[in-house]
Amino acid sequence: MVYKFEINANGPYNYEHSLAFLGRSDKEALFQVNAGKIFRPYACDGVNAMLAISGMKNGVNVEVSSDIISGESLEKISAFVTEWLDLDRDILAFYNMAAGDKILAPLVDKYQGARITCIPDFFETFCWAIAGQSISLHVVYIIKQLLVERFGEEAQILGKRYRMFPTPEKISSLDTEVLQSVKLTRNKAVCIKRVAEMVAAGEISKQMFDGVDTKAAVKELVKIKGIGGWTANYVMLRGLRRNDAFPLGDSGLVNALRIQLGLDRKPTEKEILDFAAGWNGWESYATFYLWRSLL
DNA sequence: ATCCAGGCTCCTG
């Protein structure tokens, strides 16, 4: 059966920007972009379905194909898509701030309606961020593919088999040597295993950071060996959907700024903080729009 | 070949 519903974004939204970001790699393991539609196998709490997402004015259409599905499950799927594409965030305040900023003004004009592509799964966010330290995006996609293929659980959807992102329980059960075999450095393998243990044991969770400001949350996360300022802020940005996460030193951020400002060298961290002085509270979206400028 | 990728730890002076 196919169930259809719409999700309206909270404020400006242009689906084309979601497509551009989601379709940036042909190595993506968890979903597919094809002819303007996003196809994603979904398996959660015993509900298996294929999602087909397409754009509409200021929102998306979602088609859910599944053998059986409850209204409650459809609501969960709606919440999942909303979180993934960041459809519920009120971004008008960001636009108001950006309009007066010499770096951001042209970007919000050019990429009107672009929203951060978030990562709804808390553990997956960590894996992506940790794996992505100091290597090119291309290689992170390869690592993600290996993680999913080798350690992800299978889900049966409409007669076909798909693999989901590995659970923290599964990853925590692996020897670090095994984890290293998916092109992770030893430190990254140890760190991912540790985070897997912590998530599986409930020592860290999204809910735990409810009401905790971003700087304090970052301070907690960097206590974990292998997680530094960049990784913690990245998790805050894409996983916990904070407005004010700022992955300083991020190579994409640095390069985008260099290009936007026409510099013949990379801006220093001090200079970046200076540029960002007026972004107060919207560093996440500022960073994402700069990333968007590199696609 | 050499350098750099959406970094972090550890060691040195």
Added chain:
DNA sequence: CAGGAGCATGGA
């Protein structure tokens, strides 16, 4: 405390 090597891998 700043500075630099080492880590894994693939692309330019």
